[in-house]
Amino acid sequence: xxxxxxxxxxxxxxxxxxxxxxxxxxxxxxxxxxxxxxxxxxxxxxxxxxxxxxxxxxxxxxxxxxxxxxxxxxxxxxxxxxxxxxxxxxxxxxxxxxxxxxxxxxxxxxxxxxxxxxxxxxxxxxxxxxxxxxxxxxxxxxxxxxxxxxxxxxxxxxxxxxxxxxxxxxxxxxxxxxxxxxxxxxxxxxxxxxxxxxxxxxxxxxxxxxxxxxxxxxxxxxxxxxxxxxxxxxxxxxxxxxxxxxxxxxxxxxxxxxxxxxxxxxxxxxxxxxxxxxxxxxxxxxxxxxxxxxxxxxxxxxxxxxxxxxxxxxxxxxxxxxxxxxxxxxxxxxxxxxxxxxxxxxxxxxxxxxxxxxxxxxxxxxxxxxxxxxxxxxxxxxxxxxxxxxxxxxxxxxxxxxxxxxxxxxxxxxxxxxxxxxxxxxxxxxxxxxxxxxxxxxxxxxxxxxxxxxxxxxxxxxxxxxxxxxxxxxxxxxxxxxxxxxxxxxxxxxxxxxxxxxxxxxxxxxxxxxxxxxxxxxxxxxxxxxxxxxxxxxxxxxxxxxxxxxxxxxxxxxxxxxxxxxxxxxxxxxxxxxxxxxxxxxxxxxx
Ligand code: AMP
Numbered sequence: 231x232x233x234x235x236x237x238x239x240x241x242x243x244x245x246x247x248x249x250x251x252x253x254x255x256x257x258x259x260x261x262x263x264x265x266x267x268x269x270x271x272x273x274x275x276x277x278x279x280x281x282x283x284x285x286x287x288x289x290x291x292x293x294x295x296x297x298x299x300x301x302x303x304x305x306x307x308x309x310x311x312x313x314x315x316x317x318x319x320x321x322x323x324x325x326x327x328x329x330x331x332x333x334x335x336x337x338x339x340x341x342x343x344x345x346x347x348x349x350x351x352x353x354x355x356x357x358x359x360x361x362x363x364x365x366x367x368x369x370x371x372x373x374x375x376x377x378x379x380x381x382x383x384x385x386x387x388x389x390x391x392x393x394x395x396x397x398x399x400x401x402x403x404x405x406x407x408x409x410x411x412x413x414x415x416x417x418x419x420x421x422x423x424x425x426x427x428x429x430x431x432x433x434x435x436x437x438x439x440x441x442x443x444x445x446x447x448x449x450x451x452x453x454x455x456x457x458x459x460x461x462x463x464x465x466x467x468x469x470x471x472x473x474x475x476x477x478x479x480x481x482x483x484x485x486x487x488x489x490x491x492x493x494x495x496x497x498x499x500x501x502x503x504x505x506x507x508x509x510x511x512x513x514x515x516x517x518x519x520x521x522x523x524x525x526x527x528x529x530x531x532x533x534x535x536x537x538x539x540x541x542x543x544x545x546x547x548x549x550x551x552x553x554x555x556x557x558x559x560x561x562x563x564x565x566x567x568x569x570x571x572x573x574x575x576x577x578x579x580x581x582x583x584x585x586x587x588x589x590x591x592x593x594x595x596x597x598x599x600x601x602x603x604x605x606x607x608x609x610x611x612x613x614x615x616x617x618x619x620x621x622x623x624x625x626x627x628x629x630x631x632x633x634x635x636x637x638x639x640x641x642x643x644x645x646x647x648x649x650x651x652x653x654x655x656x657x658x659x660x661x662x663x664x665x666x667x668x669x670x671x672x673x674x675x676x677x678x679x680x681x682x683x684x685x686x687x688x689x690x691x692x693x694x695x696x697x698x699x700x701x702x703x704x705x706x707x708x709x710x711x712x713x714x715x716x717x718x719x720x721x722x723x724x725x726x727x728x729x730x731x732x733x734x735x736x737x738x739x740x741x742x743x744x745x746x747x748x749x750x751x752x753x754x755x756x757x758x759x760x761x762x763x764x765x766x767x768x769x770x771x772x773x774x775x776x777x778x779x780x781x782x783x784x785x786x787x788x789x790x791x792x793x794x795x796x797x798x799x800x801x802x803x804x805x806x807x808x809x810x811x812x813x814x815x816x817x818x819x820x821x
Contacts, residue, residue, distance in 0.1 A: 256426040258376035272662035273626030275601040290333045329403020335643030344410035346578035362641035366603035370581045375427045378588045387462035389429035390454035392471045395439040396787035409787035410578035436507035443788045461540040465547040467789045469554040476564045491519035534566030545569045550592035552667045553792045580640040596664035608634035677719045680752035684795045690746035694739045704728045707774035711797045720762035740766035744818035756821040764818040773811040
């Protein structure tokens with residue numbers, strides 16, 4: 231078998247214009263066979279992939295700077311080219327953004343820029359986007375679809391895709407810029423692939439790309455309801471969008487029914503292009519309106535809402551891992567008995583792994599690294615026993631059970647780029663690692679010797695939320711910050727909750743949060759009062775929507791939105807939104 235990178239379709243450069251209208255054929259068994267062959271020899275495919283990337287881009291200013299001199303083997307590459315973060319590459323990326331079309335990071339000029347969601351530092355960051363990234367995105371989609379389809383086959387139908395394009399604009403240098411998801415949704419290959427995957431979107435493009443996401447969300451729901459008999463899958467990029475959509479449904483369902491009954495779109499939809507597109511779909515249908523109305527009235531606390539509204543749904547699909555885990559409980563509530571299938575692992579910088587075990591519950595989801603879409607290294611996070619600085623290892627050298635930070639070399643101009651994500655190797659699919667997403671590396675609550683990650687915070691919130699659950703309440707969303715204005719500094723946790731809780735209950739939650747951080751540094755610091763009492767601040771209903779709106783205003787896409795779980799001291803706007811909406815505050819008495 232030919233195991234060259236080319237034989238696995240490494241970055242084929244194609245004429246997109248000619249392909250636009252051609253039907254795309256997709257045989258899931260072929261896709262799986264290709265994936266199996268490639269992962270059986272993952273180490274070798276990685277070497278081929280690196281070679282290809284360096285051959286295409288070896289003459290760029292960036293790679294020339296590091297003196298590779300045409301060498302393409304991993305050893306030379308690793309010894310010449312340094313590990314970098316986004317900050318290191320910013321001067322190069324900024325020149326591209328400003329219109330310098332010389333070979334800076336890539337052999338072929340970059341014409342499109344992605345804005346990564348940038349939820350951590352409060353501002354989106356720019357990363358290059360090109361045809362190769364588009365191709366690998368489709369390869370990931372097709373691979374996971376093929377595995378999913380083995381377990382949960384779907385026929386011809388529709389997908390209620392809760393997706394939103396963000397604003398696209400031209401940079402100073404004339405490049406198209408938008409979030410990575412927007413760049414993907416706008417590409418003709420996306421629609422063709424969705425069709426081939428029997429998952430065309432219920433909503434017209436005017437809705438997906440509407441300028442006001444509240445209006446788009448309303449119309450997505452309406453489109454889904456009108457075509458309820460055809461909907462087989464409910465999906466979004468990140469699960470937050472699905473939960474957000476059905477929480478909104480709880481508010482707007484009667485208005486949606488009225489629109490269906492009368493065949494007239496609510497006046498809340500003010501964007502002319504969206505109104506025109508929707509009016510083509512909406513016809514008076516009192517029977518459907520009554521049916522939906524009665525179904526909603528028959529539900530208890532909206533349990534099982536999704537299968538009730540969309541009876542042919544086979545599963546719910548989206549990224550449900552990492553910072554999405556806190557939404558799983560609510561999603562399960564809406565989903566009733568329907569399976570939740572967790573989607574793949576990637577970023578604006580490029581894709582990494584594909585979920586080939588769709589039957590596993592989201593909490594156990596893993597991602598098999600696709601060895602032909604980039605060159606991957608893994609920085610070990612466990613201190614080496616000899617005290618020497620650990621070195622990144624290749625894909626074929628990782629060990630099951632160990633945690634690593636992912637380092638990416640892509641076809642879009644990133645070389646040894648620290649992604650900042652922590653993953654754990656759970657096992658292997660053939661010879662490629664299956665990764666479990668753990669957390670963002672830099673999301674850390676720390677005051678002195680304490681170190682709590684996003685995951686630690688999530689577990690603490692989960693623990694304390696049980697106290698609320700006993701009172702039939704839930705945490706709608708949460709975030710945190712370090713308050714160093716007090717002496718000593720302390721953790722502040724912000725909660726939006728689903729209803730009114732008594733002071734007693736919230737005091738108990740606050741203590742429970744404080745006790746749930748199990749990091750030894752935290753506990754010992756709390757005991758000697760080197761860290762002050764944890765504070766729980768309850769914010770008004772809707773506060774986290776305001777935060778979402780704020781990020782959308784900055785150019786982020788709802789599709790890629792992740793609530794920042796720790797708000798940095800410079801993220802003034804989000805801090806202001808939080809602080810202006812605090813209704814109650816509690817201090818822990820646990821220590
Ligand atoms: P973005 O900045 O929008 O490109 O988001 C990329 C980041 O989202 C990644 O670096 C991860 O931290 C997170 N992410 C992407 N896919 C997953 C996944 N399947 N599970 C958990 N987190 C993910």
